[in-house]
Amino acid sequence: SQQGEEDPQALSIQEGENATMNCSYKTSINNLQWYRQNSGRGLVHLILIRSNEREKHSGRLRVTLDTSKKSSSLLITASRAADTASYFCATGLSGGFKTIFGAGTRLFVKA
């Protein structure tokens, strides 16, 4: 199974609501990153949190990292229809340059 696994697999919310996505992983990491992918496009980097950090903010995004539980969460506040996309967590493994992606959460924001 993959290193990073997102939960839920799909999420449908109304515009203005908050969206929370979770990611769990198995091995030691150097960092954890979140990416967004619009249908048929390449991935766009959203935020990176290092293993010695616990929380990070960027605009409407808030990411937390709990290395003891090997989990992370991405919160998108006040969601917009334009936030509709797939969101992937990616773990940068310790001791190397490999980055392993999860299967993603498909977010649909209804206007």
Place this chain on the structure above:
Amino acid sequence: NAGVTQTPKFQVLKTGQSMTLQCAQDMNHNSMYWYRQDPGMGLRLIYYSASEGTTDKGEVPNGYNVSRLNKREFSLRLESAAPSQTSVYFCASSEYYNEQFFGPGTRLTVL
């Protein structure tokens, strides 16, 4: 500043044919990566190059070879294409442990 470029955008092959996917970046990044993405799934790492002159296997290297031609260019070769290699291929680059920048992808169909 084009970022990461990939050629071709689309390709159809017959089983057993060979082809090379090209990737170039103009951000002076040291690390480059090749991923494949199958429908409804996350990205799986095929090969990566931590720096010019080095390449390493990722999660799914079988059936592929890579060449780090110089700091800018990282190519992926399919020697004898198989239907199981039908996928969307993404190239990415990064500066060591930092965020990855992705190309637009190559959609490959093997008949």
